[in-house]
Amino acid sequence: MDDMSTTSRVLAPSGDPSAISMRQQPPPPIYITYGPPPAPPPLPPLSSSELFIRAPPPLSHPCQDLLSGREDYINTCVPLYQASFNGDWEAAKIILNKRSELVRYSITHNFDTALHIATAAQHTKFVEALVELMDAKDLELQNIHGNTAICLAASAGNVEMIRTMVHWNKRLPTIPGAQGMMPLYMAALVGNHDSVNYLYDDSDKMTGDFWMHRNRVWVLIKCIEADLFDIALKIVVDRPEVAPNVGVLLALAQKRHAFDDMKPNIFQGIVKSIEVKLGDTEARREAMKMKLVRLIWKNIMRMPKKFVDELLRGPHDTMMKNGKAVLVMKDGKRMYSSRILFVAVEMGNTNFVIELISQYPELIWELNDNNQSIFHVAVSHRQERIYNLLYDIGSMKDMITPLKDPEGNNMLHLVGKEAEKNLLQNVSGVAFQMQRELLWFKEVEAMILPSLREKRNAAGLTPHELFTENHKQLVSKGEEWIKGTANQCMVVAALIATMVFGVAFSIPGGYHQDTGLPMFIRKEIYIAFVISDAISLFSSSASILMFLSMLTSRYAEQDFLEVLPKQLMIGLATLFLSIMTMMVAFSFSFFVLYHNMLIWVPISIAVVAAIPVILFAKLQYPLLMDIYGSIYGSRYIFKPKKHMLQNRNPRW
CATH class of the missing domain: 1.25.40.20 (Ankyrin repeat-containing domain)
Known part of the structure; x- marks a missing residue:
């Protein structure tokens, strides 16, 4: 029992x-x-040294x-x-x-x-x-x-x-x-907004016999991790002493999407402004995100410079040895892999980085343990928005880009190293991932000094040699993906071409026995039928040629930049056109036969015939838009039109 x-x-x-x-x-x-x-849900562990109360x-x-x-x-x-x-x-x-x-x-x-x-x-x-x-x-x-x-x-x-x-x-x-944890901390761990908000309001600003500074800091960190920014903002306002903390800054640095205030278009910006004014809860939380980071950083900047530098440096690295935590040393120096600024760069937290640099400009020269600037790390992690800050610093970039890591890799060598899979997850299709890598290589190649483009690293490789060596597998996978797509699409295009070619000689209504002309040659609907059938034949034939060209391509690195994506886009577009005009011709054939009686028959058939066209468009539209974006939209990834460091007007 x-x-x-x-x-x-x-x-x-x-x-x-x-x-x-x-x-x-x-x-x-x-x-x-x-x-x-x-x-x-499972919760993040705390170290055994994080005791919460003076005496239980x-x-x-x-x-x-x-x-x-x-x-x-x-x-x-x-x-x-x-x-x-x-x-x-x-x-x-x-x-x-x-x-x-x-x-x-x-x-x-x-x-x-x-x-x-x-x-x-x-x-x-x-x-x-x-x-x-x-x-x-x-x-x-x-x-x-x-x-x-x-x-x-x-x-x-x-x-x-x-x-x-x-x-x-x-x-x-x-x-x-x-373990001495307060109910408020437990609620913050699971991230329930209403529970945390109620318990915080009832805690009298976290005062009492068993509340300590460490307790309050951990509650703030968990609120940030759970995206409870309105409550975190209240804590910082009520308890400004909790803001200058490494854990708080690390939590903010890792919240990439929380501080991403990019606005795709003017309409969405207007909608968001209206939501904030009308009191929409989610919109208000969104508006508090940047306000929180600005307030915390403002409190930190009031501290002595030495304290701020130590705070931004983050905790030193440790490792377990014989059951004890020992410092990680390299060449007699302590290692700091969790530097606040570099963590934010790795996560792509652009606005957080900009906020720090705008109030502490010296951070632009900050280097990590590998002698790399934030721009080198941005290149390694393919964070284009942070990399684009190089365009804001003018000629100073020529003093930053030549930096090399201990292995002799300059900034272009870093592009040569294959990006982690999760860094390219927003790029659909292996071929377009390879295209994005080529765009990065060309961009950085144009950015650095000409004398660095053929420099060899400690392994004796130039940037291009390193790029080719590390991207062989991506090229192979891209070739396999394109050939598979082209094969399947070419089969469909060939079937359409076969059908519409046969229809051209077996027209609806047949021919006059005396003249050999089509029975309905004088009907306008018949002319529309012939034209749509011809367009379907020509477009399907063009689609076949495009996909055939892709199958016989040499698949060199540079082909992935424009040639193959354009061929794939044209092939899919002409295939869609052939399917659409084929169904139009099919519908017109019934209008030719039943134009005098039973008109509801061709109308019904035309409606049903639209279903496969709509279905194909819906299924292939995302891929077609991705291809279009990769070809024409990717040119706007780099070289922003406006300066981000020089324009710091709040957006909220």
């Missing part, structure tokens, strides 16, 4: 203070017929008298557990009417009360009814891991249950749970 005692939502006690887990040792099948309550308060455990006797355990604990777990208030009420003191008794060997079980199973109505039978002190009872019921509600993000419990006992949000 011990098995049934451990079904509860708890904070794992084994050295992982942030991992809220679902202990699931199900009770015997004879008693429980439903599955366990859902566990919250004594645990307030419920009465364990029922656990000692097997008869009481079977006759009382099991039924009450089942009722609480299943949210069966009528069954629980019968038990509690007989023994009202059971609300403060442990009903599992994990010291869970009925309130713990019902909260873990998220039965809100059951919890609301149960707390009315409890004293305020009963709500402070903790299970074996130190969790009150509100800790479990916070970890589940159930704001209704949190409100219910706080209504009956205002002290609950200030009582630490397992």
